[in-house]
Amino acid sequence: MKSFSALLSLWVPLLSALIGTAQEPASVYTDPAPPEVSGVQEGAAMPEAMPFAELTFHAAPKPRSESAVNADWHRFLGPNDDGTTPETHLLAKFGDEGPPVVWEMEKGIGYTSPVIVGDHLVYFTRLEDRETIMALHPETGERYWQRDYPVEYRDRYGFNSGPRASAVIDSGKVYTLGVTSILTCLDLKTGTLLWQRNLNSEFAVEPYFFGHGACPIVYDGKIIINLGGSDQLCVAAFDQHNGRLVWGTRHEWRSSYASPIIKPLRGEDRLLVFAGGDSKPPVGGLLCIDPTTGKLLDAFPWRSDKYESVNGSTPLVVSENRVYVSDVYSEGGVMLELDEDLKWHSVWTAPDFGLHWNTPQLKDGYLYGFRGRNEPDAWLACYHAESGKEQWREDLQWTIDANGRDYRMSFFRGSILQADGRFYTLGELGSFAVLAMNPAGAEVTSRAQPFTARSTWSLPVVCKGLLYLAQHEDAYDTQKAPRVICYDLRAGE
Numbered sequence: 072m073k074s075f076s077a078l079l080s081l082w083v084p085l086l087s088a089l090i091g092t093a094q095e096p097a098s099v100y101t102d103p104a105p106p107e108v109s110g111v112q113e114g115a116a117m118p119e120a121m122p123f124a125e126l127t128f129h130a131a132p133k134p135r136s137e138s139a140v141n142a143d144w145h146r147f148l149g150p151n152d153d154g155t156t157p158e159t160h161l162l163a164k165f166g167d168e169g170p171p172v173v174w175e176m177e178k179g180i181g182y183t184s185p186v187i188v189g190d191h192l193v194y195f196t197r198l199e200d201r202e203t204i205m206a207l208h209p210e211t212g213e214r215y216w217q218r219d220y221p222v223e224y225r226d227r228y229g230f231n232s233g234p235r236a237s238a239v240i241d242s243g244k245v246y247t248l249g250v251t252s253i254l255t256c257l258d259l260k261t262g263t264l265l266w267q268r269n270l271n272s273e274f275a276v277e278p279y280f281f282g283h284g285a286c287p288i289v290y291d292g293k294i295i296i297n298l299g300g301s302d303q304l305c306v307a308a309f310d311q312h313n314g315r316l317v318w319g320t321r322h323e324w325r326s327s328y329a330s331p332i333i334k335p336l337r338g339e340d341r342l343l344v345f346a347g348g349d350s351k352p353p354v355g356g357l358l359c360i361d362p363t364t365g366k367l368l369d370a371f372p373w374r375s376d377k378y379e380s381v382n383g384s385t386p387l388v389v390s391e392n393r394v395y396v397s398d399v400y401s402e403g404g405v406m407l408e409l410d411e412d413l414k415w416h417s418v419w420t421a422p423d424f425g426l427h428w429n430t431p432q433l434k435d436g437y438l439y440g441f442r443g444r445n446e447p448d449a450w451l452a453c454y455h456a457e458s459g460k461e462q463w464r465e466d467l468q469w470t471i472d473a474n475g476r477d478y479r480m481s482f483f484r485g486s487i488l489q490a491d492g493r494f495y496t497l498g499e500l501g502s503f504a505v506l507a508m509n510p511a512g513a514e515v516t517s518r519a520q521p522f523t524a525r526s527t528w529s530l531p532v533v534c535k536g537l538l539y540l541a542q543h544e545d546a547y548d549t550q551k552a553p554r555v556i557c558y559d560l561r562a563g564e
Contacts, residue, residue: 100304102316104273106266117260120213125177128212132173132559135536136160139561143188144534147237147286152332153387154430154488158533160562161491169503169519170538170558174212178541178553179203181233181250184529185539185555188240191215191259192539194555195247197222197233202249204238206262209537212557216262224250224282230526231543235284235328237529239294241311246294250282254296256314266314274300274307277325280349280381286330290342290362293317295333297344299326306331306344306358308365318365322346324355328383328428333362336392336409345396347374347382355382357396359409371407371415375400383428387438389456393418399425399444406459419459424452428528429486432494437462439487439494439508446483446499451513462510473523473548480520486530497531497540500524521556522546536561 122128135141139160142150149156162170179196186193192209195202201219208215226232232250239246244265245257252271257264270276276283277299285297293308298319300307305322309315324346331344342362347355355374360367373396374382380400387395389406397404403422407415424431424442431440436456443449453462468481482498487506489495493516494506504518524546532539538560542553 099321100302100307100316100319104268105316106268106314108266108313109264111258111261111263115261115263118215118262120208120211120215123214126174126212126214127176128174129172132171132210132537133561133563135561136564138564139536141535144186144532145188145240146186146288147184147530148330148332148385148430149488149530149532152288152334152385154432154486154530156488156490156533158490158536160564161533161536161560162562163493163505164517165519167519169521170560173210173537173557173559175554175556176207176212178555179233180231180543180553182231182235182526182528182543183233183237184541185532186238186240187532187534188259191240193238193240193245193259195234195236195238197250202234202247202253204245204247204255204257204262206245206259209534209557218257218262218264220253220255220267222249222251222253226281228281230281232282235282236286236330239287239289241289244311246287246289246311248283248287248296250284252276252283254287254294254309254314256311268309268314270296270298270300274298274304276300278349279326280379281328283326284328285326288331288333290333290340293362295331295342295362297326297331297346299346299348305346306342306360306365308362320358320360320365320367322358322367322370324358324370325350327355328381329385332385332388334388336388336394337411337413338391341368341409343386343388343394345382345384345386349381351378352376353378353380357386357394357407357415359413359415368413369409369415373398373402373405375402377401384426385430387430387433389433389438395431395438395456397425399427399442406456421454421459421461423461424454427484429484429530432487432489434489434508437510441482441485441487443484449481449483451482451485453508453510453513455510463512465513467513467515469518471520471523478523484528486528488531488533490533495531495533495538497527499527501527501542501546503531503540520548521558522551523548533560
């Protein structure tokens with residue numbers, strides 16, 4: 072008679088086959104090229120911030136109130152990964168010229184936002200044929216350091232060919248994911264290159280409509296990316312300190328332009344990835360993943376059936392069990408609930424509330440956001456988060472004079488930042504405003520036109536009472552080149 076251990080060795084593979092292997096362990100993915108890791112030279116000093124040719128300094132900001140709440144802005148959607156910040160003592164009103172300008176910097180091409188931790192602001196852009204990472208002083212714009220590397224990319228739809236994903240700052244390190252999937256780790260204080268990977272060549276990343284665009288997220292020592300690599304390596308986690316592959320999540324959906332987030336759902340942290348990029352047939356939807364192991368918990372399909380469509384709006388966690396996601400091309404929005412078995416199911420749908428790339432704002436049980444695929448069909452709306460009932464829709468319009476011509480203006484597909492009890496809004500042609508919104512309607516309480524330029528698609532950034540706007544195209548009114556502009560949004564006591 073065979074021994075018990077021998078019988079067990081026969082039965083275990085059979086049981087595994089019967090049970091199935093819907094989620095294979097990360098070990099099925101072999102790291103093809105672990106990067107070389109460098110360290111900061113012993114005794115290396117932090118560079119002194121210095122002026123440079125592209126910087127124009129205007130005036131120092133007001134002193135910050137001692138009672139003000141401040142928060143770092145480590146990732147493009149802010150400290151809470153949802154377009155909100157706890158900052159207080161911010162201006163509620165300003166004149167037609169907008170808040171006072173502190174400094175401005177002529178930048179390269181790309182669609183990124185600044186990120187700020189402590190006394191370092193990091194900006195990721197493309198200067199000529201090099202993707203460039205620079206660290207500036209947030210209040211003066213003076214530069215500590217600048218690092219770059221060559222890049223070859225031309226947008227196939229005629230948009231600019233710079234990076235799409237903003238930098239991330241965590242644990243004294245800077246992480247960038249370039250338009251061609253080059254992942255870089257730098258030391259925040261000195262700009263020292265710690266490690267770098269070409270994920271495109273190493274993992275045979277699938278094609279993108281507009282280059283790699285989803286911003287990475289750092290969690291528990293790992294930098295997590297919606298990768299879209301070969302062998303259905305949809306999501307990958309790398310050790311944030313040495314760049315080695317830690318785990319991978321297998322799924323057929325490819326990388327989208329919505330950035331992953333990690334939020335508590337059903338009592339534990341869950342990684343939410345709204346995947347869906349260039350694929351035939353077009354597929355995509357919301358993945359729920361264990362951020363520690365990469366185990367796929369569930370996948371909810373939500374993607375237009377049009378080939379030239381993408382998922383671009385980062386999910387919004389509405390409660391401990393519910394998440395709102397939206398497709399702008401045909402499906403609209405859906406409120407999903409994660410049940411006790413960790414499976415998604417639809418609570419309600421909103422076919423007319425599909426957001427292109429901006430994330431809606433939640434306040435007092437209501438959702439606010441700019442829906443619309445293109446400029447002409449965009450409008451602002453409010454929905455009841457519990458029932459999905461539309462409360463109102465507004466197409467706010469006005470006229471401005473630019474170079475002697477009247478332009479009919481709107482926010483179009485705008486972005487909304489929630490701070491200090493109000494909504495700060497940036498329209499895609501450069502209009503900046505404060506909106507008062509509630510379930511009864513919306514009112515513009517203050518508005519300015521800092522610049523008039525297309526493709527103003529990056530969320531405003533607020534940190535320590537300073538406002539940062541990114542102008543991505545040449546301005547119609549002033550002819551100024553793309554810039555990052557810092558404004559004084561500090562209010563008094």
